[in-house]
Amino acid sequence: MSNALQAGEAVQKFKLEKEMELRFEVEPRQPLLLELLCGFAEVFGTELTRNKRYRFDTGAKAAVFTWHGCELQLTGRADVSYTARETPMLFYLNVHAALEQMRRTASRGDEDRGPRAMVVGPTDVGKSTLVRLLCGYAARLGRRVTLVEMDVGQGAVSPPGTLAMLSVERPADVEEGFSLQAPLVYHFGSTTPGSNIKLYNKVVSRLADVFNRRCELNRRAAVSGCIINTTGWVRGAGYHALIHAATAFEVDVIIVLDQERLFTELRRDLPHFVNIVLLPKSGGVAARSKEFRRESRDDAIRQYFYGFRGAFFPHAFDLRFTDVKIYKIGAPAIPASCLPLGMSQEENQLKVVPITPGRDLVHHVLSVSMANGPQDNVVEANVAGFVVVTAVDSDRGLLTVLSPAPRPLPQTLLLVMDIRFVDLK
Ligand SMILES: Nc1ncnc2c1ncn2[C@@H]1O[C@H](COP(=O)(O)OP(=O)(O)OP(=O)(O)O)[C@@H](O)[C@H]1O
Ligand SMILES: [Mg+2]
Known part of the structure; x- marks a missing residue:
């Protein structure tokens, strides 16, 4: 299917007021085309271009959010599509603003480095989406944030079984995701950290070393800081792996999505100068089956x-x-x-x-x-x-x-x- 309108396809129009979002899921083999007719809107931190048709393929679940109001058009079969007023986007924007403030302090020379943030939480709470959003917002301000991908199952940077680091130059493409020019990739070999937790922690330490060295050589990378994505394994050895990563990267900020228990544990176990915040997940995040x-x-x-x-x-x-x-x-x-x-x-x-x-x-x-x-x-x-x-x-x-x-x-x-x-x- 091309991005052109096909005969016989349903067209739905949506008018969104400010701070609303349109959520949709794509049915198997029924790609959807999304078009911004007027106003401003974004998909997970990436601004949409007006009158351009974006194609979403089988299984995609997405939200189009608008800060100021917009009109959207969906073409194709979208059984599950609805607009929502309740979103945590304002919280997420505040996190971005706080990180940006830390970057400004660093670029003035008041701090030697920018924020190192880690997003944690159980499975299916929107961790990867928030990471994409924060990287996108930083890139839109001309920052060069390093995305650290520690999810060996569903990473956004490299194939399963690996850990990776990517310097984010521009927001992710709406259809394709992040531009993958020259990511730095490390072998792990399986899709769950638990299959060899020693190796997992070792590779995480290695990533932290390499990132530190990069910051020494590249002032812009140091000022921009990093955003770390993690797996949804937050109990037992998985929890210890999070503590290990926080320590190895000397993180300043941890965003816990949707789990008070994890928030309390991290506050108990990490030094007080680590800023830990608990934020709600979006009602739009869809749970995904094993299959x-x-x-x-x-x-x-x-x-x-x-x-x-x-x-x-x-x-x-x-x-x-x-x-x-x-x-x-x-x-x-x-x-x-x-x-x-x-x-x-x-x-x-x-x-x-x-x-x-x-x-x-x-x-x-x-x-x-x-x-x-x-x-x-x-x-x-x-x-x-x-x-x-x-x-x-x-x-x-x-x-x-x-x-x-x-x-x-x-x-x-x-x-x-x-x-x-x-x-x-
Ligand atoms: N506001 C939203 N509306 C609709 N869909 C959303 C929204 N936010 C996220 N999604 C979708 O929900 C799914 C799960 O989100 P995401 O991958 O960010 O969760 P996660 O916590 O990283 O999951 P995992 O534990 O598997 O890593 C994705 O397909 C994403 O596109
Ligand atoms: Mg994820």
Whole structure:
């Protein structure tokens, strides 16, 4: 479907007064076109251009908010679309204003760095949306905020199984999301931090180090600060991972969405100079099923190889077993009494284990590590990109992979993810 109006499609018009929003969900295979007819409106921090048709695809859930009033048009089938007056947008704008005030103080030289903020809360409360909004508002003021993506399941910057950092130059595109030029990406290997929490915390510390170094070299990045997105896992080890991240990044501000208990715990466990605020979630945030999450992870991987809306075509080629070195990070947990003398469980979880390619590797996503060899610090090396194994021929010693770029691979050290992608195209 193009962005042009198709025959027989329903057209709905909405008139919104100031500080109202139009919410909608896109039905399977029934894309929706959104158009701003007059006034001003924005989608998660990105201003809409008047008389331009924006297309929203299957599964999209979005809200168009207006500060001053507007008229909108939706084309296509929108079974779930309604306008709402009750939104937490004023609270969110106040957070943005407070962060911007801190940036101004830093740029005057009264503070050596701008705000480092982290958004936390249980699943489906609008964390990623608020992060996108705050990054968008900062970019509209000419700031260069660093988005730190710690959600290894539904990240906005890189495929599942990774953590990443992105310098946000402009608000996210309404249809496509953030422009992904030169993100810095790290391998984790699974979609839940709990599968190897030691590795997760280690990579978070690494991100914090790299961000600190960037701030030393780049005054604008230091003044703009960072906004950290987190996963919805807020209990037990997940909670400790949040405390770890807050400490590693030396965050100044934590925004807790929708959970008083988490707010109280963080206030109890973090130093008093960390500003912790509790804010409501938007009534529009939709809960997503396990199935939906799995599908959107699959879409994110497909998009990595095929581009947004299939704009690119990946390459397929063979690699000789002898040309590459394949590893997995983390050996399976073994009882403490069985560990070699002097080795802790922690070291075991960070161990770089060589893998012999076999049929069980088919469909696995592999990270192409920037490490030169196992003697390098593989755990803390960033990744150049990803390939997916489509076939293994043990007799001939060949591995067939799907890759976004033609051969040769930029590096030969590959890290196995516990994530599969079946290429059906
Ligand atoms: N005001 C709103 N109106 C309608 N839909 C919204 C609104 N805010 C967010 N959404 C949608 O709700 C869904 C969930 O939001 P979001 O991804 O921000 O939640 P989250 O807390 O980050 O979830 P997770 O725990 O999975 O990371 C998204 O599809 C988002 O587009
Ligand atoms: Mg999220």
